[in-house]
Amino acid sequence: MLSHSPTDTINFAGRQVFVKRDDKLHPNFSGNKARKFYHFLINDFPKVTRIVGSGSAQANSLYSLSVLAKMKGWQLDYYVSHISAYIQSQLQTYPVIVSNFTQAHHNGANIIQVDWGQAKLSGCKHLDDVINILKPEYLNRYSEQQILFIPEGGRCEYAKTGIYQLGCEIIDWAKGQNISALSVYLPSGTGTTAVFLQQYFIKKCQKEIIDIKVLTCSTVGGDTYLANQFCELNPDKTQHPTIINDGNKYHFGKLYLPLFELWNDVLETSGIEFDLLYDPIGLSVLKRYIEANQCPDRQVLYIHQGGLLGNATMLPRYKRKLANT
Numbered sequence: 001m002l003s004h005s006p007t008d009t010i011n012f013a014g015r016q017v018f019v020k021r022d023d024k025l026h027p028n029f030s031g032n033k034a035r036k037f038y039h040f041l042i043n044d045f046p047k048v049t050r051i052v053g054s055g056s057a058q059a060n061s062l063y064s065l066s067v068l069a070k071m072k073g074w075q076l077d078y079y080v081s082h083i084s085a086y087i088q089s090q091l092q093t094y095p096v097i098v099s100n101f102t103q104a105h106h107n108g109a110n111i112i113q114v115d116w117g118q119a120k121l122s123g124c125k126h127l128d129d130v131i132n133i134l135k136p137e138y139l140n141r142y143s144e145q146q147i148l149f150i151p152e153g154g155r156c157e158y159a160k161t162g163i164y165q166l167g168c169e170i171i172d173w174a175k176g177q178n179i180s181a182l183s184v185y186l187p188s189g190t191g192t193t194a195v196f197l198q199q200y201f202i203k204k205c206q207k208e209i210i211d212i213k214v215l216t217c218s219t220v221g222g223d224t225y226l227a228n229q230f231c232e233l234n235p236d237k238t239q240h241p242t243i244i245n246d247g248n249k250y251h252f253g254k255l256y257l258p259l260f261e262l263w264n265d266v267l268e269t270s271g272i273e274f275d276l277l278y279d280p281i282g283l284s285v286l287k288r289y290i291e292a293n294q295c296p297d298r299q300v301l302y303i304h305q306g307g308l309l310g311n312a313t314m315l316p317r318y319k320r321k322l323a324n325t
């Protein structure tokens with residue numbers, strides 16, 4: 001199933017919140033990547049033989065791209081800046097411990113660690129810069145039709161196909177529920193999902209006479225960084241989602257015990273397991289927002305963007321941290 005995820009209702013921060021269960025979209029794709037890579041899943045690319053991507057060794061995009069490559073019979077070259085000893089050691093415990101890294105490795109992904117020190121000396125700020133340097137080499141070996149370069153985190157125009165599909169499902173659902181004012185909320189990384197969703201709602205909602213706004217928070221680099229990311233994807237600021245925060249600046253991938261406590265509370269009270277990288281920040285920011293009575297007259301829909309395989313790495317890290325406090 002690649003579209004039409006179900007919607008649940010939970011009690012959160014003293015009110016009713018709807019949860020769009022994109023984590024249930026496809027067993028082998030994180031919800032977010034099922035949307036972002038929908039374009040590649042539903043279309044044929046008869047000449048393509050190889051995809052080239054980059055990101056963290058723990059990223060669900062590594063895993064999802066490895067599944068996509070396997071399904072399509074393509075080779076995946078995935079560039080990472082660092083593979084920690086801990087992540088590497090998970091290969092010994094596979095399949096007892098299944099993580100994004102081990103499963104991608106098992107799926108035949110070619111996971112390539114770049115010399116990040118050297119790359120930085122060559123002026124690279126992001127892994128995408130490394131890919132840009134490698135591009136001519138690839139295009140010497142393969143034709144442009146044979147190879148797909150996918151930016152880090154699926155941050156590309158192709159992502160619109162699946163994200164617009166998500167937007168369409170939300171409008172249909174809201175109409176079915178007779179909702180006239182809806183805040184759609186999701187934690188952002190690159191901001192791609194949030195900005196394309198907002199763009200879609202602006203286009204569609206005028207005709208539908210329904211008021212849908214996208215709210216988001218930053219989990220990487222802070223609010224200014226996220227606003228800049230939006231500008232790169234869509235220079236028209238009037239089409240950007242609203243960024244909210246809880247007054248704290250978080251560092252991506254860092255462990256925060258109060259957030260883990262909140263994540264556990266939500267798991268216990270709602271029975272829904274959220275991811276441990278984006279959602280603890282997302283939940284904390286939304287909780288603060290609701291408690292400050294910022295959206296009394298609007299329904300709230302939280303998008304569960306999957307990423308649960310990453311919990312195989314995050315949960316033991318949190319448990320070790322808890323044991324050491």
Ligand SMILES: Cc1ncc(COP(=O)(O)O)c(C=O)c1O
Pocket residue numbers: 030032033060061153187188189190191192193194275278279305306307
């Ligand atoms: C589980 C999960 N949540 C949130 C996000 C953030 O999405 P975006 O990068 O589109 O902001 C991602 C993206 O990788 C994700 O995998």
